[in-house]
Amino acid sequence: MADPVGVLEVADAMYKLVAEAQGQKKLKPGDLSKAAAELFGDRCDKKTCKEAIRLLIESGRCVYTYFGGSFIEIPHKEGAAN
Numbered sequence: 552m553a554d555p556v557g558v559l560e561v562a563d564a565m566y567k568l569v570a571e572a573q574g575q576k577k578l579k580p581g582d583l584s585k586a587a588a589e590l591f592g593d594r595c596d597k598k599t600c601k602e603a604i605r606l607l608i609e610s611g612r613c614v615y616t617y618f619g620g621s622f623i624e625i626p627h628k629e630g631a632a633n
Contacts, residue, residue: 556594561587561603577622
């Protein structure tokens with residue numbers, strides 16, 4: 552079996568997916584976990600995916616939004632554009 556992938560590497564890959572989908576599609580935590588599983592194969596398990604999502608939320612890089620379900624997005628800028 553290949554060496555497991557690190558949480559930071561998975562979090563960075565998930566952040567990139569969220570950033571690319573911003574404004575086009577809202578991604579659920581399950582969508583990110585499936586994408587990570589496809590990207591890293593058997594090197595990434597469910598526990599690592601959950602830890603990566605938690606890291607993104609706690610670091611402020613992403614936020615949970617609720618619109619008939621839980622979604623993960625990049626935080627919106629507050630107020631008017633600079």
